[in-house]
Amino acid sequence: MKFFRIMAISRRVFRDLANDKRSLAMLFIAPIFAMCVFGVAFSGDVEGVNVIIVNQDQGFTPPFSGETTYLSKEIINNLNTTILNIQNMNNIDEARLIVEKGQASAVIIFPEDFSKNAILKSQNQSYPSNSEIIIEGDDSITNIKNAISKSVNQALSDTLIENGVTPAIKVTSDPIYGEDADFIDFFVPGILAFVVYLLTTIITLITFVGERSNGTLERVMASPVTEGEVVTGYAITFGTMGVIQVALLLSIAILVFNVMVVGNVLLAFLAVAILAITCQALGILLSSLAKRPEQAIQFLPFVILPAFLLSGVFWPLQAIPEWLRPFSYLVPPTYAVDACRAVMLKGWGIDKIWPDILALVIFALFFLILAVWTLKRGKK
Amino acid sequence: MTLENEYAIITHHITKKFKDFIAVKDLNLKVKKGEIYGLLGPNGAGKTTIIKMLASISNPTHGEARVLGEKIPDGDIASKIGYMPQETGVYLGLTVDQNMKFYGRIFNIEKEEMEKREDELLKFVDLEDWKNEMVENLSGGMKHRLSLACTLIHKPELLFLDEPTVGVDPELRISFWKYFNQLRENGVTILITTHYMDEARHCDRIGFMQKGTLIAEDAPSKLLQDTGKDSLEDAFLEIAQKDDRKKVVT
Ligand SMILES: Nc1ncnc2c1ncn2[C@@H]1O[C@H](COP(=O)(O)OP(=O)(O)OP(=O)(O)O)[C@@H](O)[C@H]1O
Ligand SMILES: [Mg+2]
Numbered sequence: 001m002k003f004f005r006i007m008a009i010s011r012r013v014f015r016d017l018a019n020d021k022r023s024l025a026m027l028f029i030a031p032i033f034a035m036c037v038f039g040v041a042f043s044g045d046v047e048g049v050n051v052i053i054v055n056q057d058q059g060f061t062p063p064f065s066g067e068t069t070y071l072s073k074e075i076i077n078n079l080n081t082t083i084l085n086i087q088n089m090n091n092i093d094e095a096r097l098i099v100e101k102g103q104a105s106a107v108i109i110f111p112e113d114f115s116k117n118a119i120l121k122s123q124n125q126s127y128p129s130n131s132e133i134i135i136e137g138d139d140s141i142t143n144i145k146n147a148i149s150k151s152v153n154q155a156l157s158d159t160l161i162e163n164g165v166t167p168a169i170k171v172t173s174d175p176i177y178g179e180d181a182d183f184i185d186f187f188v189p190g191i192l193a194f195v196v197y198l199l200t201t202i203i204t205l206i207t208f209v210g211e212r213s214n215g216t217l218e219r220v221m222a223s224p225v226t227e228g229e230v231v232t233g234y235a236i237t238f239g240t241m242g243v244i245q246v247a248l249l250l251s252i253a254i255l256v257f258n259v260m261v262v263g264n265v266l267l268a269f270l271a272v273a274i275l276a277i278t279c280q281a282l283g284i285l286l287s288s289l290a291k292r293p294e295q296a297i298q299f300l301p302f303v304i305l306p307a308f309l310l311s312g313v314f315w316p317l318q319a320i321p322e323w324l325r326p327f328s329y330l331v332p333p334t335y336a337v338d339a340c341r342a343v344m345l346k347g348w349g350i351d352k353i354w355p356d357i358l359a360l361v362i363f364a365l366f367f368l369i370l371a372v373w374t375l376k377r378g379k380k
Numbered sequence: 381m382t383l384e385n386e387y388a389i390i391t392h393h394i395t396k397k398f399k400d401f402i403a404v405k406d407l408n409l410k411v412k413k414g415e416i417y418g419l420l421g422p423n424g425a426g427k428t429t430i431i432k433m434l435a436s437i438s439n440p441t442h443g444e445a446r447v448l449g450e451k452i453p454d455g456d457i458a459s460k461i462g463y464m465p466q467e468t469g470v471y472l473g474l475t476v477d478q479n480m481k482f483y484g485r486i487f488n489i490e491k492e493e494m495e496k497r498e499d500e501l502l503k504f505v506d507l508e509d510w511k512n513e514m515v516e517n518l519s520g521g522m523k524h525r526l527s528l529a530c531t532l533i534h535k536p537e538l539l540f541l542d543e544p545t546v547g548v549d550p551e552l553r554i555s556f557w558k559y560f561n562q563l564r565e566n567g568v569t570i571l572i573t574t575h576y577m578d579e580a581r582h583c584d585r586i587g588f589m590q591k592g593t594l595i596a597e598d599a600p601s602k603l604l605q606d607t608g609k610d611s612l613e614d615a616f617l618e619i620a621q622k623d624d625r626k627k628v629v630t
Contacts, residue, residue: 008485015482016473019514215469219530222435222463222540223486379439379453 001232005225009233016207017241023203027241031195031249038191039184039257049144050085050104051137052095060115071118071159072110075133078155078162083147099137106137106148185260188253189340190313193272195249196242197311197333200276201303204238204283209296212287227375231284231368235277242276243269262347271339271353274360278332281367288374307333335359385449388413388538388569389434394443396429396592403429405592406443416560416570418580420616421589427573428466429592431540434571435463448538459487462536466543466573468527472516476507476526479515480533487534494533501529504559506552521547528556539563541572545579557582577612588616595623 017023057072079086087104089095095107110133117131133152139145211217220230246269253259286303290296307313310320311333320328328334339356342348350357389411396404404426411417419427432438434445436453448457470479480501484494502508505525515523528544545553557579560570564584572583580586580600587597596603596619600612607615 002488004488005486008482011485012471012474012478012482015478016471019475019478020473210472213467214472215465215467216471218432218435218437218465219463219469219483220486221437222458222461223483224458225486379437 001226001228002224005229006233006236009220009225009230010236013207013234013237014240017203017237026203027199027245028248031191031199031245032252034195035188035191035249035252036256038187039253047082048085049083049106049147050087051148052087052089052098052104052107053110054089054092054095054107055110056112057110057114058112058116060119062119069115069119071115071163074159074162075110075152075155078158080151080154083151096136102138105144106135108148108152109134109136184253184257185345186341187314188249188257188259189268189344190311190337192246192249192268193275193333193336193340194307194311194313196245196272196276197279197307197336198304199245200238200242200279201283201286202300204234204280205286205290205296205299205303206293208234208284208287209290209293213292221375227372230375231281231371234280234284235368238280239273239277242272246272259344261344263343264349265343267343267350267353268340271336271343271357271360274357274364275332275336278360278364278367281364281371282332284371285367285374288378306331310334312337329359332360332363335363386412387446389417389445389447389571391430391434391445392443394430394433394440394445396426396433396438397441403592404433404440407592407594409587409594411569411571412584413569414564414567415584416564416572416582418583418586419571419573419589420575420577420580420586420612425589426592427589428542430589431463431542431571431573435461435540437463457538459534460537461540462531462534462538463540464527464531464542464544466546468523470515470523470526470530473514475512475514476502476518477511479526479530483530484533489534497533497535501532504555505529519547521549521552524548525552537568539568539570539572541570543573543575545574545576553579580612586612588619590620590623595619 017027053076055072055076057070059068059070061068076086089098092107092109095104098104099107111131113129114131114133117127117129120127121129121131133156135149135152137145137148208217211220217230221227250259250261250265250268254261282303286299287296290299306327310324310328311331312320312328313333317325317328317334317338335356339353339360342353342356387410389409391407391409393406393408394404395402395406407426407430409430419430421427429438433440434447434452436447436455436458439453445452447455448460449455450457471482474482477498480498481494484497489497499508502511505528507522507525507529510518510522515526518526524544524547528541531539531541545556548556553576560572561582564570574580583600585597585599586603587594588603589595598606603612603615603619604610607618609615609618
């Protein structure tokens, strides 16, 4: 391996990309566009969820006092009206019908003896009936379901505290990591790795199929340049491109979408650069299966789908069926997504993310060697 | 020993198979140093396949060959040969200048020398005015001219030119051949393929190929004399027919 030849190749690939406005647009504009679309769609919290309240609470009048307390009203007053868009109704069945029609997400029901049970129970723990708030709703959208139950719980505990009652059991969920993390924060590290994976693989695949069909690869192979030098040259260019892409995407994510970055972004750069190197080798590998550039396009579903479904970009690995999970560990972006997320959301350092980095390095070496091997085998 | 000094290329029963298909069959080829050897034959005869084996791009299935005294494909000859692929082999997304510079860089040509060589070669292929143009905007013939210039950038001793004059206009073809002769005078060996019979006449020797074998080989004038024809086309057809008949008999 000679350094000047590796650099000659790397420089040439750079030039090629820089000269071609379309490649540049694909490398830089497309990810920004994708990020903005997702950013706008997922930014912030769930707001304006339509709910119907059916308040049947009769209130509670303690003996000898004559003043009736309506706990339900206090709770309703404490509901966050930015998150919930409240409509009041008297008839439960009518309310359910509206939810069924999809015009509202849930019915929140306060039963007749809500205040009575609550107050008697708080005075005497052995009181037999519990008081409960019933939320009947469309549970199909988790985000919305969570937003509703979270608001109701919040209103409930606020009301109790206002009344000087400390709830007997209090569930607190103090986040260990990801305090104030929104979906966009979870999503950005994933999209970084995914975008770099996708674009690097596709662009090397197309470029390399071109090199094979227009005779440039042969001319280079007839020169003193070795297969290893070609692959290394490409790796340097695409590794650098990956870092530039990530830097750009991260700046936008931070400046425009206020995405949280707790840890050292350089570690995210490192993970993505190694991923890019793996991907360019994968592109070269795949190029040996295509005779013409059009054929390369047919590989796209095989490149996109596994990463999309298995690498944890859009949902955590825990949400993937257990029997499928081992396959997640066979797609390289999984490790980059995991590393970026750990660095950005949890602020982990190299001491904790090294297994991801190690896995990426192993993948990179494996694919690089395989790419060199396919180039050599092409001579047969 | 003397053989190796005298010949730039010697092949011994070299064969190339693609799966079960035999593209080059048991071929013995000798090309003297400093000669222009032309490979002629119909499409699919195996001309490109031979050149690729000799340029170490493709490994022979059987047989062996020496190029510039070294055994291929392991010999260290890459910096001494120049290969011009049939598919132009230039980067469409780069300018003329960037292509030349890239091919110069991989041979480690120094900057000043590079500029000098580039100017000379672009002048020779008449592309000086196109130096900063993107290759994708050049005409087909111009791309071939650039391809030749890129092949010559490192002053190779041995040239493999696979149909270098396809699509090149007649005037420029004449100047190409003048240049090839000039190179030969400087001791450069050229193995060239072409479908233009008028060009084949300029070769010192030509080999007729058919279905992966060499069916005749000699100086153009000698081939014409032996077959009693007055064009190389007719001479080829005559020899090819005889060769077929011979195969039927045996
Ligand atoms: N990579 C390959 N795989 C399979 N078959 C091949 C391959 N390369 C060449 N061939 C076959 O080998 C034969 C010889 O091809 P080759 O390119 O050497 O012909 P040629 O003499 O250069 O023809 P032309 O004048 O058209 O350039 C052809 O029949 C071709 O189909
Ligand atoms: Mg050919």
